[in-house]
Amino acid sequence: MPRPKATMPRPSPKGAVERYAGLGSALTSLGSALAGLMFVWSMVRPFLPRTVFKYYLGHLMRRHARWLVALLDPWLTITITDHDGGGRLGIGAVYDRAKAYLSAQCATRARSLRAELAARGTERFLLSMDHNEEIADEFQGATVWWHSVSLGGAVPRRTYRLVFHERHRDLIVESYLPHVSREGRAIMASTRRQKLFTNTFDRHNSSWSYVVFEHPSTFDTLAMDPAKKRAIMDDLDAFRNGRDYYARIGKAWKRGYLLYGPPGTGKSTMIAAMANYLGYDVYNIELTSVTTNGELQRLFVETKGKSIIVVEDIDCSAELTAKRDRKKPPPPSGPDDYEEARKVTLSGLLNAIDGLWSACGGERIIIFTTNHVEKLDPALIRRGRMDKHIEMSYCCFEAFRFLARNYHGIDAHPLFDNIKALLDEANITPADVAEHLMPKCAADDADSCLASLVKALAEKAKENATTAVINSMDDLLKDDQTVLDK
Ligand SMILES: Nc1ncnc2c1ncn2[C@@H]1O[C@H](COP(=O)(O)OP(=O)(O)OP(=O)(O)O)[C@@H](O)[C@H]1O
Numbered sequence: 001m002p003r004p005k006a007t008m009p010r011p012s013p014k015g016a017v018e019r020y021a022g023l024g025s026a027l028t029s030l031g032s033a034l035a036g037l038m039f040v041w042s043m044v045r046p047f048l049p050r051t052v053f054k055y056y057l058g059h060l061m062r063r064h065a066r067w068l069v070a071l072l073d074p075w076l077t078i079t080i081t082d083h084d085g086g087g088r089l090g091i092g093a094v095y096d097r098a099k100a101y102l103s104a105q106c107a108t109r110a111r112s113l114r115a116e117l118a119a120r121g122t123e124r125f126l127l128s129m130d131h132n133e134e135i136a137d138e139f140q141g142a143t144v145w146w147h148s149v150s151l152g153g154a155v156p157r158r159t160y161r162l163v164f165h166e167r168h169r170d171l172i173v174e175s176y177l178p179h180v181s182r183e184g185r186a187i188m189a190s191t192r193r194q195k196l197f198t199n200t201f202d203r204h205n206s207s208w209s210y211v212v213f214e215h216p217s218t219f220d221t222l223a224m225d226p227a228k229k230r231a232i233m234d235d236l237d238a239f240r241n242g243r244d245y246y247a248r249i250g251k252a253w254k255r256g257y258l259l260y261g262p263p264g265t266g267k268s269t270m271i272a273a274m275a276n277y278l279g280y281d282v283y284n285i286e287l288t289s290v291t292t293n294g295e296l297q298r299l300f301v302e303t304k305g306k307s308i309i310v311v312e313d314i315d316c317s318a319e320l321t322a323k324r325d326r327k328k329p330p331p332p333s334g335p336d337d338y339e340e341a342r343k344v345t346l347s348g349l350l351n352a353i354d355g356l357w358s359a360c361g362g363e364r365i366i367i368f369t370t371n372h373v374e375k376l377d378p379a380l381i382r383r384g385r386m387d388k389h390i391e392m393s394y395c396c397f398e399a400f401r402f403l404a405r406n407y408h409g410i411d412a413h414p415l416f417d418n419i420k421a422l423l424d425e426a427n428i429t430p431a432d433v434a435e436h437l438m439p440k441c442a443a444d445d446a447d448s449c450l451a452s453l454v455k456a457l458a459e460k461a462k463e464n465a466t467t468a469v470i471n472s473m474d475d476l477l478k479d480d481q482t483v484l485d486k
Pocket residue numbers: 221222223224261262263264265266267268269270370371392430431432434
């Protein structure tokens with residue numbers, strides 16, 4: 001039953017009919033032969049000793065069942081699904097490689113295509129097959145068919161089905177699939193786009209979904225003490241180039257950063273700058289939508305290498321601020337207990353971060369952010385888990401100068417001295433400074449923006465001074481009360 005050559009424009013409809021074309025007559029004659037055989041079998045069977053039937057004929061039929069199936073349908077199928085719980089173990093990666101490989105094939109062969117931008121800042125498109133589209137490919141004289149389908153469910157899973165003749169089994173498994181993987185990886189490397197993954201929850205479980213990561217923040221636009229910034233960049237470089245070093249000292253190739261500081265001091269901006277600097281994907285875990293420790297573990301396992309795993313506002317994310325739960329919880333008995341058992345616990349998070357999986361593949365950075373570092377359990381942020389603690393503080397003069405250069409291209413201004421003095425008293429975040437420096441209308445320029453900043457700083461400094469006086473009076477009153485009580 002020869003299938004149309006791959007060079008033909010498009011097997012129709014969807015190749016399935018061709019695959020079985022010509023089988024009709026064979027099936028008809030086989031059907032009548034089988035019917036005759038069954039008739040003879042029913043006549044003969046009562047006269048056969050039980051053992052003959054059970055051990056000899058049964059065995060014979062089982063042995064030849066595969067041969068019979070192969071005769072009826074010699075076409076084999078390999079299914080490759082995206083994000084089917086094995087991304088970390090390479091199944092998701094296989095899908096991505098197949099998709100990249102097919103992008104080159106389908107550009108000339110498929111009739112219904114999907115297009116996405118190949119990489120940030122380029123005009124190149126990456127083409128892929130649309131759902132239910134099929135293309136043929138030739139490899140060392142063998143023809144294979146790739147069929148793109150979407151498996152149903154709450155989160156539809158994009159899937160490729162690779163169909164080929166059984167006589168090519170070895171060629172496909174030993175040579176063609178590695179060829180697809182190799183070529184696909186090369187194409188991916190040349191068109192790689194950073195991704196931002198977030199965990200979503202449907203009625204059954206959590207899974208990752210992604211968008212293209214396009215955050216403009218870089219270390220060039222991040223305002224902070226230059227020496228501190230340089231130290232962070234050096235740390236990232238050492239990590240990125242540290243594969244052999246980590247292997248030599250016997251540590252998993254991962255590094256934890258704790259970013260802490262008041263709101264608006266640039267923690268999220270710093271994460272984006274790190275991701276852009278390293279070119280890594282970002283996995284943003286929303287702990288409140290993870291219901292169990294097991295699910296959290298699975299999400300971590302599904303992350304790929306060259307990535308930053310982020311848990312923002314870790315102090316508000318889950319019940320992680322209590323002391324480590326040393327005792328095992330009792331088995332759930334009532335509905336409330338079940339609700340309790342569904343929560344992510346501190347030990348669950350620690351296991352997810354440090355589990356054995358974390359040593360496989362490697363090259364992962366884990367970042368926690370918090371506004372209240374003092375609330376966190378020491379176990380969570382100890383060195384080795386959160387290796388580097390970075391304080392994101394209120395805007396210092398260096399950071400202000402950086403922002404002024406960035407927003408208005410100025411390195412000096414008569415108001416700078418005034419601003420320097422006020423910054424020490426005002427405790428204002430880089431986010432607030434940036435807001436004042438941003439022109440609000442066409443008439444706004446460096447002078448007006450700096451004047452607006454000075455006004456805001458003066459007000460904040462005055463407010464802080466008043467608060468300080470009130471606090472000190474409170475302290476005095478408390479001291480007096482203590483003396484009176486005695
Ligand atoms: N150090 C900085 N350099 C440049 N811009 C900054 C800096 N810090 C803050 N910003 C500006 O302020 C905005 C808010 O900053 P960001 O979201 O990073 O703060 P955050 O520390 O993550 O706050 P939160 O604790 O509320 O999450 C950013 O969009 C950015 O434009």
